[in-house]
Amino acid sequence: MESLHKSFISGCHILHYHRILDAYGHLSVRHPTRNDVFLMCRSMAPATVSSRLDIIEYYIEDASPVDPGSPLGYVERFIHSEIYKRYSDVQSIIHSHSPDVVPYSISGVPLQPCVHLAGFLGKKVPNFDILDFYETGDVRDLLIRNRQLGKQLASYFSSNSGGLTEAVVLMRGHGFTVVGGSIEECVFRAIYTSENARIQSSALALSTAHPLATDIKYIHETEIPASTAMTQWSYMRPWKLWVQEVEATSLYTNLA
Template identity: 40%
Template sequence: MSPGDPARQSDASVKAYSFVNDPEARLKVSPREAVSRDVMPHVIGVGPGTGLSCIIKVEDMACKGLQNILHQLVKANHILHYHGAVDGFGHISVRHPEKPNVYIMCGYMPPALVQSQEDLIEYYVDGSAPVDPNAKKGYSERFIHGELFKKYPSIQCVVHSHAEGVLPYVSTAVPLKPMFHMGGFLGPQVPVWDIAPVYDEDYQQDMLVNNAKLGNSLALAFAPTSAKPEDLEHNVILMKRHGYTTWGKDIPTAVYRAIHTLINAGLQTNAAVLQATLHDGPLEGLSERHCRDCQMMNEATQDKSWRLWSREVEVNPLYRNSIPA
């Protein structure tokens, strides 16, 4: 049987499909066979006409570290939805663990419905163009993520949200403050970035951060006075008339910050209502020292929240995650 024999090609296609989509089948395919001329042409040739729609390359998926990251990324989409930080809109991304000039996020779809590597797209950090020029439609606001990854090497995950509980603080002059120990990462006061002065006259002024210029301006707000790219000054930036963006050194940290920004905003709003009934002056948040020390505590204990949040979405039938941990 020749290499070009249709029967041989069919067998190779089956092996390649199993290698991509079935974790148990991957264990039965030797590394040598996976990169052989029989299998790899079908693996690399994903897309129209191959029967495969994988966006993340199989040679990358063979890296256990990447597989774990992608599993976490899918789960994070679900957790953010479960806790109201995203709905049909909002998004999360992660820097590629082996290729720091690339980041990964889901395509144009509701976060709750992300479930497999076929739903994910790789983008170059510089310019936010898809690595695969034939990739499916993505988010127009991916430039939020790309420009943060580009400017700050320490950032590994970015979350953008329009959570309703936070929106009063992007629509009024009331500053968002850290109101309790779980919100120390917010800092003494959360800055508000305004897109309006950044617009060119010919832009469609719809508040979306949909090009590199706008994304870079937002990224600069995270460290407006820092001389070193590793020294971020803020963990959360409110976006006037829009939403907020946060980041983390890993996925759980960014998710923790996104959710607790929402929780803290709700607490502040409720506290302000009670305070107004007493006519007892302005609300007091955490001090700068409190913020710093509470953030250290938060980062040392946030694994408890992540385990709970993970289980909540694992047992909810709405959420599906086909990428093995």
């Protein structure tokens, strides 16, 4: 557990350093030995998480804390509980409000793989619109506040109502959620989802600014599986760099 806590805290710091999380958004990880439990930090800016005392264990079944005396947690933890419940192979989840990505959730322009590090599993990222799923009495503030909304969001990670077919799902006017097989893979995907969005936005701007511009050449669908596989054997290289970056930055403390 000690190394999991250490990686979890480093992940929180890296996601802040790379502007995936600010005072909002969160990282979680499935418990390494208890399949029915996941870990998240308490309600605080992830950049300021520093010790295991900041980390809470929740039951996947209903997102209630294992220890009823736990400090206050995030309202949107149902994003995490319902995805872990539905997909047994998901080990880590990040929910982000990245301003580089949000425009693709409100403009109708699909977010598509532009670079081989995108890590998307499909040709375009699905977009979850919570407006289609509020029930009577729900607070209409775009937050995933209950199990029902979390379950609906979780279904967007599967295009065939079976297993996982998407790594990333946009959330209209809000942000995105990304899943991975480990904290390290999930952090990699979150950072390169934002990177991909920035590159696509630049390419879209260029494409209207010059007479020689062609249609944008996205990663071809035949290139997606091998590109994604490449990210899966190589993500520890950037992870080690990113850990060194946050360890060299005095804002962050990791006591795990």
